[in-house]
Structure formats: structure tokens, C-alpha cells
Amino acid sequence: MMKDLFKVVRSRIGIDIQNPRKNKLNVPPGLLFKCPRCQSAIFKEEFELAGRICTKCGYHSRLTALQRLEITADKGSFIEYDQGLSSVNPINFPGYEEKVNSLIQKTGLKEAIITGECKIRGERCVIGIMDSHFMMASMGSVVGEKIARAFERAIDKKLPVVLFTASGGARMQEGIVSLMQMAKTSGAVALHSEAGLFYCTVLTDPTTGGVTASFASLGDIILAEPKVLVGFAGRRVIEGTIRQRLPDEFQSSEFLQAHGFVDMIVERKRMRHVLYRLLRFHKKEAVPDWIN
Amino acid sequence: MDKLTAWERLSIIRNPKRPNAYDYISSVFEHYYEMCGDRLYGDDRAITGGIATFQKLPVTVLATVKGKNLEQNKEVNFSMAHPEGYRKALRLAKQAEKFGRPVICLIDTPGAYCGVQAEQRGQGEAIAKNLKEFMRLQTPIISIITGEGGSGGALGLGVCDELAMLENAVYSVISPRGAANILWRDPQKEKDAANTMKITSNDLLKLKIADKIIPEPAGGAHNDVKMVCENIVEYLFEALKKNCKKSLENLLKSRYNKFRKVGMFNE
Numbered sequence: 001m002m003k004d005l006f007k008v009v010r011s012r013i014g015i016d017i018q019n020p021r022k023n024k025l026n027v028p029p030g031l032l033f034k035c036p037r038c039q040s041a042i043f044k045e046e047f048e049l050a051g052r053i054c055t056k057c058g059y060h061s062r063l064t065a066l067q068r069l070e071i072t073a074d075k076g077s078f079i080e081y082d083q084g085l086s087s088v089n090p091i092n093f094p095g096y097e098e099k100v101n102s103l104i105q106k107t108g109l110k111e112a113i114i115t116g117e118c119k120i121r122g123e124r125c126v127i128g129i130m131d132s133h134f135m136m137a138s139m140g141s142v143v144g145e146k147i148a149r150a151f152e153r154a155i156d157k158k159l160p161v162v163l164f165t166a167s168g169g170a171r172m173q174e175g176i177v178s179l180m181q182m183a184k185t186s187g188a189v190a191l192h193s194e195a196g197l198f199y200c201t202v203l204t205d206p207t208t209g210g211v212t213a214s215f216a217s218l219g220d221i222i223l224a225e226p227k228v229l230v231g232f233a234g235r236r237v238i239e240g241t242i243r244q245r246l247p248d249e250f251q252s253s254e255f256l257q258a259h260g261f262v263d264m265i266v267e268r269k270r271m272r273h274v275l276y277r278l279l280r281f282h283k284k285e286a287v288p289d290w291i292n
Numbered sequence: 293m294d295k296l297t298a299w300e301r302l303s304i305i306r307n308p309k310r311p312n313a314y315d316y317i318s319s320v321f322e323h324y325y326e327m328c329g330d331r332l333y334g335d336d337r338a339i340t341g342g343i344a345t346f347q348k349l350p351v352t353v354l355a356t357v358k359g360k361n362l363e364q365n366k367e368v369n370f371s372m373a374h375p376e377g378y379r380k381a382l383r384l385a386k387q388a389e390k391f392g393r394p395v396i397c398l399i400d401t402p403g404a405y406c407g408v409q410a411e412q413r414g415q416g417e418a419i420a421k422n423l424k425e426f427m428r429l430q431t432p433i434i435s436i437i438t439g440e441g442g443s444g445g446a447l448g449l450g451v452c453d454e455l456a457m458l459e460n461a462v463y464s465v466i467s468p469r470g471a472a473n474i475l476w477r478d479p480q481k482e483k484d485a486a487n488t489m490k491i492t493s494n495d496l497l498k499l500k501i502a503d504k505i506i507p508e509p510a511g512g513a514h515n516d517v518k519m520v521c522e523n524i525v526e527y528l529f530e531a532l533k534k535n536c537k538k539s540l541e542n543l544l545k546s547r548y549n550k551f552r553k554v555g556m557f558n559e
Contacts, residue, residue, distance in 0.1 A: 291349055
């Protein structure tokens with residue numbers, strides 16, 4: 001009789017002690033944010049208030065391109081380039097157009113990157129911001145073309161380039177055409193560099209695959225936000241290939257810095273100031289009188 | 293201070309209270325932004341490098357770092373750099389060249405690290421490449437030895453247009469201990485080696501390897517860090533003014549000659 005009594009209570013509170021794995025917390029959707037780095041769940045409100053940063057481990061979560069622009073550029077200084085570029089279906093990949101169209105509807109973006117010109121605390125630069133909410137910001141023809149054009153304009157106008165990278169890599173739906181965007185963008189970086197101009201990349205969550213293997217790794221200075229995922233091949237692919245479990249910090253910004261591929265890890269709230277300072281360092285007019 | 297022997301100076305510059313690279317950087321320069329990594333293998337904490345301004349002029353700073361206690365020294369490997377340290381320095385020097393920034397090197401190291409991994413990753417190659425590339429780097433390079441100038445590890449940041457030494461600094465082909473070991477097979481004769489090898493700033497000035505001695509307060513730099521930093525600022529101000537004025541062709545020619553003319557022989 002006693003046993004029965006407990007059974008009833010257990011079923012009422014909805015916890016299955018025999019099978020703890022079956023238990024799911026009954027939380028209203030959208031209330032919690034689960035950090036992909038430290039796995040802790042924090043209140044979404046708290047997470048948003050902290051600027052979309054995990055309050056437990058400091059993981060800097062994804063922003064939309066417009067959110068990023070707002071916290072980076074001087075108000076009203078942004079002039080967008082190449083707004084009109086949109087994707088076609090180069091290899092007739094089934095369902096590609098539908099996918100792109102539905103994302104345009106959903107995100108309000110035309111493609112996975114916005115490019116243009118802006119000022120950061122008064123310092124002019126060409127800026128590009130990738131948005132992982134659009135097809136994981138994979139690089140197809142439009143992304144490649146916008147980046148190449150941004151660099152070419154920067155050469156004409158003798159301006160530095162600041163790129164916020166985020167990408168799942170090359171866009172599979174555009175096949176080999178997307179692979180070639182890696183060479184095309186890297187070529188544009190090379191010309192910009194030859195012109196003696198400054199290029200700074202900011203690695204944000206997640207920067208992987210063909211983007212890591214092209215323009216994202218070519219900055220004169222490479223910054224990264226804390227705890228973000230940066231790498232070439234995905235974790236599961238590597239684990240599957242070498243049949244070993246990888247350490248937790250693998251492919252984090254900190255891991256990359258320790259291995260020599262990131263100059264500075266910069267918190268979001270300091271980013272604008274750091275970019276301003278780096279742009280100042282590379283300004284020709286910054287040379288003081290006493291040296292001449 | 294003229295009367296101090298090399299051995300006495302060594303004890304001054306090995307004093308744990310002696311200012312390290314970060315002490316000098318924070319008061320000689322403004323806005324130091326440290327840049328990490330060689331883009332190949334790792335980030336060596338034994339060498340710090342980055343961009344700063346000197347009297348409003350953007351410059352690239354490269355420096356070997358000594359720790360102030362055991363914990364710090366473990367992190368910076370007692371200021372003995374691995375190949376990735378020299379490769380980071382070269383990467384940043386090349387960046388300075390691209391943007392026309394002068395390079396300032398602060399050197400205080402017993403030497404490049406000797407170890408299995410350093411050899412596997414090409415310690416010799418890394419230093420050699422720095423010598424070659426620094427010799428032709430198309431921007432002024434000013435180096436200052438602030439403490440120990442240990443052998444190839446120091447020369448890895450020591451190919452320059454002008455070399456200054458803090459008054460008590462030394463610069464030698466090998467650590468006195470190493471010399472005693474090689475010459476007399478007795479590392480205990482370190483003191484004799486130090487005093488015979490002509491390693492003090494005065495010796496180096498006479499040999500025309502060093503161009504300038506930067507004065508220190510009595511007893512050594514740690515007794516008045518502010519004064520030493522002011523003296524460094526004073527020196528850099530003049531050295532940069534002089535070398536930034538030169539045409540690129542003159543700059544590289546006189547840099548080559550600075551090293552080309554070293555050597556003594558009968559013919």
C-alpha cells in the first residue's frame with residue numbers, strides 16, 4: 001500500500017526514476033538558452049541582456065548582421081554596397097531556389113553577407129558582416145562576389161577592410177562554383193594587400209570550412225571573439241576519421257590563439273574600441289611631425 | 293660605474309627585481325596591443341610582439357620576456373624562445389615593413405631554447421631566416437639590449453640599423469657558463485669566463501658592435517625604472533629621427549655595412 005502511494009506521487013511529478021534519461025524538463029520553449037560551449041542553460045533574458053554572451057563561460061553567441069552593424073559602426077555612417085546581388089542556381093541543385101527564397105522571407109536578408117562602407121569612431125573603412133542565420137552563411141557566388149567587390153572598392157578608395165566572418169564553409173548547393181569563391185576572394189585580398197592597405201578579420205561563431213581556408217585566415221591582424229568555434233573540418237568529421245574523442249576546447253578561439261593563428265581575443269564590448277585603435281595605427285596621416 | 297666587472301654586471305642584470313620587457317613597454321610606449329602567434333605552430337610567450345605608438349608614431353615592438361617569479365618564468369620559459377617565437381617576430385616585422393612602421397626590439401635573454409622540440413621545429417632555421425630577412429627589411433630597426441644578450445637567441449632580434457645597450461647589459465657569443473664549460477670543461481669557472489670574454493656595454497662600444505650606451509642609475513635599472521625609461525625614450529627619439537630620414541637605399545646599405553665591416557684579420 002505504501003508503495004502504491006509513492007508510485008502515484010512519482011507519476012504526478014512526472015519524473016521517471018528508473019529511466020532518468022527519459023526525463024525532459026518541462027520548460028516553455030524560448031525561456032532558456034543552452035550554451036553550446038559549456039552546456040549550461042541560462043535564462044534567455046539574462047543572455048540577451050549580456051549582449052548574447054553566455055554568463056557562465058563567456059561564449060560569444062551569434063548576432064545577426066544588422067545587430068553586429070549596430071554595435072560596430074557609427075550611427076548613420078553605413079552605406080551598403082551591392083544590395084541587389086542575389087543567387088541563381090549554377091548547377092541546378094534540386095530545391096536550391098526554394099531554400100534561398102524561404103530564407104529571404106524568414107531573415108529579411110538577400111544573402112549571407114552585407115558589405116559596405118562605414119565609420120568606426122570616425123575612422124572610415126570598408127566593412128563586411130556575415131550572417132549565420134542565412135544558410136549558415138555558407139559561401140556561394142553572391143558571398144564571394146560581394147567580398148571581392150568590397151576589396152576592389154577598398155583598393156580604389158585606399159580604405160582598410162574589416163570583415164566579421166561566420167560561415168559553415170563553401171555552399172554545397174553551388175558545387176565547384178562555390179569552391180572557386182575561395183580562390184577569388186583570396187585573390188582580392190592579395191591585391192588589397194599589395195596596395196599596402198590594412199585588412200582585419202574578426203572571427204565570430206562559427207567560422208569554418210572554406211571560409212577559414214580562404215579570406216578569414218588572411219587578415220594582417222586576426223581578432224576573434226571569446227570561445228567561438230573556428231576550424232577547418234567539423235568536429236564530428238574529425239572524430240569519425242581519427243576515431244578519437246576530441247578535447248572540449250578543440251577549435252575554440254583560445255585553442256587557435258595557443259596554436260599561433262589568432263592575434264588577439266577581444267570581448268564584444270571592447271571590439272569597437274580595438275578596431276578603432278587598429279585603424280588608427282594603420283592610418284598614413286597618423287605620422288607625427290617630429291619624425292620629419 | 294666604469295669600474296664594475298662583467299661578473300658584477302651579470303649579477304645586476306640577473307637580479308629578479310630588474311625591470312622586464314613589459315615594464316619598459318608600458319612606460320616607453322603608448323597603447324601597446326600585443327599580437328600573438330606565428331601562424332604556423334604556436335604562440336611563444338618568451339617573445340612578445342605587437343603594435344604601439346611612440347610619441348604618437350606607430351611602431352612595431354618585439355621583445356624577449358623574463359618572468360619575475362617562478363610561475364611567470366615557467367610561462368615564458370625563462371625568456372628562452374622556441375622557433376615559433378622567432379617566427380612570430382618575423383611575421384610581425386614583415387607586417388611592420390608592409391605598413392612602413394619602424395621596428396623596436398628589446399632584448400634580454402640567456403639564449404634561444406635548447407631542447408628536442410626546438411630542434412625538431414628548426415631552431416637554427418628560424419634564427420637564420422630572421423638574420424636574413426631583418427637584414428633586408430625595408431623599414432628602420434632599432435635594437436636595445438636591456439639585460440642579457442645571449443648568443444643567437446639575442447641576434448635573432450639583433451640585426452638592426454642601430455644597437456644600443458643599457459649600461460649594465462652584456463652581449464656575448466655564449467653564456468659565460470657555457471663558455472667555461474666548452475673552454476675549460478668546468479662550468480664553475482663562469483666568473484673567469486665572464487671577465488675575459490669582453491661582454492660589457494663598454495667592451496661592445498669599443499668593438500663598434502654597440503652604437504650607444506643608455507645610462508642606468510647606480511646599482512642598476514631596478515633602482516630607478518622611471519629614469520631608465522626616460523633615457524630609453526630620449527635615445528629612441530634621436531635614433532628614430534635619424535634613421536627614418538634615410539632613404540630606403542641608404543638605410544639598407546648602411547645596415548649591411550654595419551655587419552659587413554665586423555671582423556679582424558691580417559692580410
